[in-house]
Amino acid sequence: MALANCKTCGRLFNRLHNDNCPVCVKEEDEQFFLVRDYLKENRRAMIVEVSEATEVEISTIIKFIREGRLATIDNPNLNYPCDSCGTAITDGRFCKPCKDRLNRGFSQTKDELMDTARKKQGGDYYYKRERDR
Ligand SMILES: [Zn+2]
Ligand SMILES: [Zn+2]
Missing domain, CATH: 1.20.890 (cAMP-dependent Protein Kinase, Chain A)
Known part of the structure; x- marks a missing residue:
């Protein structure tokens, strides 16, 4: 048993391999599917449009990309600023x-x-x- 506070909501939970509690993980999964489905239909969508259409925070979408969960190969306009200089990038942090x-x-x-x-x-x-x- 390793108890930890959820990184998203702060709730105490039994930490296995996630930084977030099961509730938040499930919520995030749902957001992920929303984003992924939207991108399947709208390959040229920009991150702002995706966020508006799915009501998923831009930062969450960026997180999906950085974690490698969302592939940006099929979505050339899905870019976000480099952590260091602000240039538009489509994977990683820099x-x-x-x-x-x-x-x-x-x-x-x-x-x-x-x-x-x-x-x-x-x-x-x-x-x-x-x-x-
Ligand atoms: Zn949580
Ligand atoms: Zn840079």
Whole structure:
């Protein structure tokens, strides 16, 4: 038993693998089907139109896309702003340039961390031993 507060309504529930309680999960599922069905009929719909037609919050629709639940391949106009710069994107959280930039940033940090770790491990000694083997 792992009790947790639902991320959506705050209700206490037995957390298995969801951040939301069963009530909210069901509600969200219903919203998802609404959106999905609407998009099947209206392939060129924009996110605002989908939201208006289905009465599902734009943020919820974006969440579906980010989670990979809604495929945007068939719906070219279904885009939303990149989390970093606001460019229109159709999957994930960031546009390609931002993703590249972030990836570079991450690997740089990783290298720096490795460097520090190496120094802590006694640096030279460790490497000499590796070479002599
Ligand atoms: Zn809930
Ligand atoms: Zn961006």
